[in-house]
Amino acid sequence: MPIDYDALLKLEIPRTEATFGPRETMFYALSIGMGLDPDERRELGYVYERDLQAVPTMAVVLAQPSRWIEQLPTGIDYSKVVHGEQGLVMHRSLPSEGTVVSKTNVVDIIDKGAGKGALLITRRMLHDKSSGALIATISQTIFCRADGGFGGTQRPAPAVHYLPERPADMTVKMPTSPQAALLYRLNGDLNPLHADPDVAAKAGFPRPILHGLATYGVAARAILKTVCGYDGRRLRSLSCRFSAPVFPGDTLQAEIWQDGDVASFRLRAIERDLVAVTNGRAEIRPADWSQ
Secondary structure: OOOOHHHHHOOOOOOEEEEEOHHHHHHHHHHOOOOOOOOOHHHHHHHOOOOOOOOHHHHHOOOOOOOHHHHOOOOOOHHHEEEEEEEEEEOOOOOOOEEEEEEEEEEEEEEOOOOOOEEEEEEEEEEEOOOOOEEEEEEEEEEEOOOOOOOOOOOOOOOOOOOOOOOOOEEEEEEOOOOHHHHHHHHOOOOHHHOOHHHHHHOOOOOOOOOHHHHHHHHHHHHHHHOOOOOHHHEEEEEEEEOOOOOOOOEEEEEEEEEOOEEEEEEEEOOOOEEEEEEEEEEEOOOOOOO
């Protein structure tokens, strides 16, 4: 069935819940590359139980609804969707253990025209179950490659954050493990595209690709390392656009511009000389902030 714009906006996506502890918190950090450099002591705070803190971007994998685009009556061809953009706003620090609940809503779907696809925009609110406190707002744009021309109003996509035109203020190389996708999928995204070479080949890739949200986590590592002094409480928000697939084992170079409390960034896959993440924007809190 084709997309029904009004029905999709009213779609009831089930609430989800997740309980996590130090093991899950450390695993998420490991899956985005924390600890790859054994001499980087500042990363121990994310992968070692003593004084453990959660990487803020772990919020994007907690209590996420599983494959709802495929399983609910959306009218979207799930086999041809790709991750376009990701955003996260942290309203308070993410604890290293607890129980959270989340609710996802479709915010908009933009018809780019027949043969041009559509953009599905969602928002997910993540709350602490016991107190009800809002922890994070998570936004996502999915490019539905096969679903344009459903009759929706054609209009521009939301504006992106433009990068400064001057040379980057900081660069840092962020290697990824050849096992990165196999590890990251255990956070809950079991799409075989990230594990099975045959599935990847059918999708047009020479080998399994890294999850977009895993690459997003690498971007967070780069910002935490260069701008936040590895203090996760200081990362207020992080948003970006995915511009090319990343393969496990790629070395990503983060190029970062800092202007006051805003850090702009992009990630380049060095071995293939292409930009994998662009239009990145992070908001940084003062060093003395606590919540």
